[in-house]
Amino acid sequence: MAEIPVLQNILKANDELAAQVRRRLAEAGVVALNFIGSPGSGKTALLEQTIPALKSVLRAAVIEADCATARDAERIQAIGVEVVQINTGKGCHVPAHLILQALDNLSLRETDLLLIENVGNLVCPSELDIGESAKVAVISAAEGDDKPQKYPMLFRGCAAVVLNKIDLIPYTDFSRERFERDLRAINAAVPLFGVSCRTGEGIETWAAWVRAFVKGT
Amino acid sequence: MHEYAIAQALLDQVGDIARRHNARAVTRVVVQVGRLRRVLPEILRFGFDVAAADSIAAGAALEIEEVPIHVRCGACRVESNLDDPVYICPACGSTQLVQLTGGELILKSLEIDDGRDSGPSEHPQSQ
Numbered sequence: 001m002a003e004i005p006v007l008q009n010i011l012k013a014n015d016e017l018a019a020q021v022r023r024r025l026a027e028a029g030v031v032a033l034n035f036i037g038s039p040g041s042g043k044t045a046l047l048e049q050t051i052p053a054l055k056s057v058l059r060a061a062v063i064e065a066d067c068a069t070a071r072d073a074e075r076i077q078a079i080g081v082e083v084v085q086i087n088t089g090k091g092c093h094v095p096a097h098l099i100l101q102a103l104d105n106l107s108l109r110e111t112d113l114l115l116i117e118n119v120g121n122l123v124c125p126s127e128l129d130i131g132e133s134a135k136v137a138v139i140s141a142a143e144g145d146d147k148p149q150k151y152p153m154l155f156r157g158c159a160a161v162v163l164n165k166i167d168l169i170p171y172t173d174f175s176r177e178r179f180e181r182d183l184r185a186i187n188a189a190v191p192l193f194g195v196s197c198r199t200g201e202g203i204e205t206w207a208a209w210v211r212a213f214v215k216g217t
Numbered sequence: 218m219h220e221y222a223i224a225q226a227l228l229d230q231v232g233d234i235a236r237r238h239n240a241r242a243v244t245r246v247v248v249q250v251g252r253l254r255r256v257l258p259e260i261l262r263f264g265f266d267v268a269a270a271d272s273i274a275a276g277a278a279l280e281i282e283e284v285p286i287h288v289r290c291g292a293c294r295v296e297s298n299l300d301d302p303v304y305i306c307p308a309c310g311s312t313q314l315v316q317l318t319g320g321e322l323i324l325k326s327l328e329i330d331d332g333r334d335s336g337p338s339e340h341p342q343s344q
Binding site (some may be wrong): 001002004005006007008009010011012013014031068092093123124149152153156184185187189194207 | 219222223226229230234238244249253254259273301302303305311312315316318320322324325326327328329330331333334
């Protein structure tokens with residue numbers, strides 16, 4: 001019998017690949033945002049609104065990760081930017097090695113901003129580094145206002161929170177006050193953007209943050 | 218369900234280390250998990266047992282050490298443990314907290330069967 005001390009991150013294998021992704025993006029001068037949110041929170045809709053709002057100042061590309069289908073990638077293709085679809089099958093998140101493979105199919109030298117839409121899930125994607133510059137939490141008013149306390153890893157670890165579907169708030173029990181109070185208890189300083197991808201409300205302010213983030217990174 | 222993914226990553230790592238040490242079997246695995254990870258120990262243990270079944274770590278005991286969310290307040294400098302991920306200083310109410318621990322997901326150590334008895338036999342006395 002022998003005792004072997006290790007003290008090694010359990011996610012080390014993934015983290016090493018994430019470091020490779022980060023290096024390749026840095027070499028090409030690309031800033032990457034990792035969008036994490038529930039299925040149906042409006043992640044794809046947010047990209048559909050954000051990319052045209054930035055089109056005159058930033059060259060965008062997209063990686064779409066879903067368990068199955070290329071439906072999201074088709075939606076992104078329709079707005080005329082480069083997109084790679086990853087299907088994770090049973091996988092509930094996208095690991096760094098799939099991002100690394102996807103980079104081979106993108107023109108990184110012609111890209112300023114890479115938007116990665118993770119698999120719809122608030123837990124696993126927030127645990128795994130995929131080489132992004134920052135994580136963005138996407139939450140919709142229809143999901144309820146109790147998410148920050150339930151998913152602290154995401155709300156503690158993200159650089160921005162987008163609250164989508166604010167146009168629906170009058171028809172739900174969502175309390176913006178309760179949501180903000182809970183969010184602030186997890187992350188006092190994170191910028192919060194209320195938007196409606198349906199009406200376009202709030203998109204301009206959010207897009208301005210993205211622009212400033214890309215410039216400052 | 219994220220416990221299963223963690224268990225798989227853990228076992229991949231355990232297998233690599235065990236092979237490097239020419240282990241016959243892995244008998245014990247000790248991990249440190251920060252409270253912020255929201256890992257349920259019984260689910261992680263179940264996932265570990267299932268994923269380990271056909272591996273060198275089959276039947277190994279999994280010990281899970283929970284690491285508290287430990288913070289230092291930027292305003293009053295007091296260090297505290299947070300029971301819940303509510304980042305408000307229990308001493309002064311400030312939200313300017315620096316997190317010192319709580320996000321860990323660490324393989325701390327392994328115990329392997331390397332074909333030798335433990336203890337004095339590692340340093341055999343010459344006769």
